Amino acid sequence: MTAAEARRDELPVVETEVLVVGAGPTGLMAAVVLGRAGVPAVVIDHKAGPTRESRALAVQARTMEIYDQLGLSAQVIADAFDATTMQIGDAPSGRLDISTAQVGDTAFPGVRIFEQSRNERLLYGTLTEAGSDVLWEHRLVDLVDRTDDADGRISALVEGPDGLLRIVARWCIGADGASSSVRRQLDLRFEGVTDDATFWVADLRDVRGVPESSMALTFGARTFAVAFPLGPNGHTRLISLAPHDAVTQEQAMASAHDDLGLTVGTVEWFSTYRVHHRVASAFRVRSVFLAGDAAHVHSPVGGQGMNTGLQDAHNLALLLADVCHGRVTEAALDRYARERRPVALHLVHVTDRAFGVIGRRNPLIALFRKRLSAIMAVVAPRLLSTALGARLTGLLGQYRIRYAFNADGGGTPAWADNPTVGRRLPPADDNGADVRSLTWQLHTYGAGTVPRPDVPEWVEGPIAHRADPRGRLRSNRMYLIRPDEFVAAAIPLRHDGPDPAAVRAALAAHDVRAENLL
Known part of the structure; x- marks a missing residue:
């Protein structure tokens, strides 16, 4: 042991399961969800307190669904300013009713103007009410990941108002913005x-x-x-x-x-x-993860950035909770980058292409913008009333994100051969109330009484719902729902109940621990 290492070992130590670096919306969301899921976390931030500037503004429908799952949507609705329409140009015909196009697909159509500072105050207040806090004015100095060693941990050297301390954790989430010190510690490119x-x-x-x-x-x-x-x-x-x-x-x-x-x-x-x-070259290095602006940045015009970060945090925190509680294996942690990095890449590529065309100071481009706006003022309202319009507004609201299932070998297994698999659970028969427990669940829709299959005891259900009037959730399937509200599997129902082989295959594909597979 070197002298420097000896001095480091003499510092005060804080032990936890997850170290969250950054107390912006992404970091605070991660901490709140980890707390709700029973996973200890320590949050540090170099700032003196929550952001006061408005910065990011828009809260999209999918983020509202997450806030609803956490019991916070009513507070957002009470304090937000609703923006249900988009005006293109000056012509009255250019008014797009986003809210109407989203009705039925989400319980929270439209866009809420709820600034970043308000998101931070809401999440920070929720965190402190639960008995946790943030170590404000604490700066990450060094990060060492020894989790590949037997009983190894992450060791973070942190500088605060009272000097240096060490934080020892099983995992670290870098949610510290576009100039992320965690990303620099990992020596990752920001491409x-x-x-x-x-x-x-x-x-x-x-x-x-x-x-x-x-x-x-x-x-x-x-x-x-x-x-x-x-x-x-x-x-x-x-x-x-x-x-x-x-x-x-x-x-x-x-x-x-x-x-x-x-x-x-x-x-x-x-x-x-x-x-x-820009998108980080990796979202995970061993036991360290990146989320929010530390992982991806893009144009703020579409109101997507803060929402994408909040959803990164929600996805990752619940995944870490499943591993922490022994429900799934460490291999499941690969799922975070596999699911969330394509979302960031797609968003960055779309905004990059759009700004490559219109975001220039050029007389010809300016003329093109004017003419395009006149065309869109006529075309867009008509488009919005079509199925394509519903899909586009669903992408804007971020509830049409689909996580691809990577099956081993060729073909799609029977339990994944369904349009809902990989998407967040469509709203039907007040099923939003069920998912507030942040648990794995089994749902049926219009199937009547269905016997419970052999699944781990921590999987709730089957919860019987009335038939989905829009036919998205079928009566001949039993749906396995993840804690983040995404559909993990659609199990075929036979005359005697759910297909046992499909149940086992779906659980195994989601890295459920072998001892939990009955």
């Missing part, structure tokens, strides 16, 4: 590009020229902007292509007036940035 054009963002009062309670895309001769309603009386977030680099607040407001035709009152917050489209 992607940064757009050349500069954008500005501002929270404004008394804005005139955009709809009062709708999101809006507005186009000028040189630039364009996306408007998000923050509240009544013109309280608005504007994100706009800057007329030139190094734009000042005064120049940005002049551009909003002269090019976009907007009247602006008080400026509450202003910043400039360049759009990054």
